[in-house]
Amino acid sequence: MIGLIKNEMMKIFSKVSSWIYIAILVIGVVGGAAIYQNVFGETNDNWKSETQAEIAELEALLAEAPEEEKEIYQLQIDEKQQFVDADINPTEKVSWHFMNDVVIGMTFFITLFTVIVCSANVSAEFSDGTIKQLLIRPHRRWSILLSKYISVLLYSLVMLSVLLIAGYLVSVLFFGVGDFNMKSIVYTIDGQKEVAIGTQFFTSILYFLPSLLMVMTISFMLSTLFKSQALAVGIGIAVLFFSSVLGGIIVFLAEKFTWAKFLIFPHLDLTVYALQDKILQDVTLPISLSILLVYYVIFMTLTFLFFQKRDVSI
Template identity: 85%
Template structure:
């Protein structure tokens, strides 16, 4: 089993594309830091007095505004007042702001590259005609497939680790280390929320991991279902990008049809729980994790059962 795993890891890292994906992540971090630095620049030390002056202007506008615009003016006043009350300078950016605003956003590329590698993992063996050579070895089919699955998991972990390490080092270089417990204001469906930026980042990453695993598992399943590498990769990428759209539609439909909340798509992005406690109605994190676990077991069972029975004739 260990030999199979080592062989699969060698296959992955022997491909130029695997190293190109890692290089893209590092380049993305550096480019993101340059842009982020240009956008925010030096912090404004007079932010509080300027915010207070803006509140006065907004209060004047609120008194004169028509009824349908009053809510907007009030929300702007509340937003600026919250920064003042918490003594949080919204123009001050340290490395942990960069990690939250830029590095975490780049995790979409980790997911994308994982989908590409995963979707092609088994289907490429059929496309290249190497599947027979693989299966004539004295190993059970399930162990061969498991070694492929674990190797892709490890590769995705490597990509994520490179992204986080590069983000942290580049963030320190451009913005300074900053205080891990420094407070910031984030925006949720329920309004503004005060958080510690370091804790917020790692909480988001923690909630990102189940989502990454599910997308990877779906892509791996597709790789075993289709002999065409291009078809497997294409469908895998489509699932990645349309899952968020379908999730949004299902959340809307859940108000009328209770059963749709048990579909997988609203639960594919758990990072929303880093900002709020529920995603729809009475659906909380434990419920989402339970639903994902059920789908995970189903997908893995289908993957291994289909591969066990699959005809390897080419």
């Protein structure tokens, strides 16, 4: 098995595109840091007095505002007051702010590149006509397929490692080391929440991993089901791009139909749990993980059963 995995890893890294994806991540981090620094500029040391002045202005407007506008002004006052009460400077940006705002956002590209590599992993063998050469070796079909799955998983982890290392080094270069336990205010569907920015970052990364694994597994299944590399990659990318839209629609439907919450799409992005405890009234992280586990077993079973019985004649 180890020999098969090494062989598959060599196949992946022998392609120029695999190195291009890694280079894009590094270039994206550097470019993102330059833009981030330019947008936020220098820290305003007089932020507290200015924020208090803004609160006073809003309170004056609130007193004279019509009834239907009072809630809007009150929300703005509450948001600004929370920064003052927690003594959190909203203009101060350190390395961990960059890691949360930019590096976490760039994990999307890891998912996208993983989908592309994974969707083409098996289908390319059929498209190129190399599947027969692979299967005549003294290895069971399931071990060959498993080695391909593990190799793509390892490649995705390599990309994630490159992103994290490059992101941290660039963030320190542009913004300094920063306090890991520094407090920050994040926005959730329930309002503002005070978090430690370092802990928030690693929590988001931890929740990203199951999501990456599930999207990769779906793409790998598509790669096994379709002989056409273009079709497998196209459907894999479509699933990635439309999953968030479908997830939002299903969350809306779940308010009326209980069965909707058991569909996979609302649970594909677990990073929302880094900001809130629930995605629906009674759907928490353990429930989402349980639902994903069921789908994972189904997808992997279908993938290996289909490949075991598939006609490899070309």
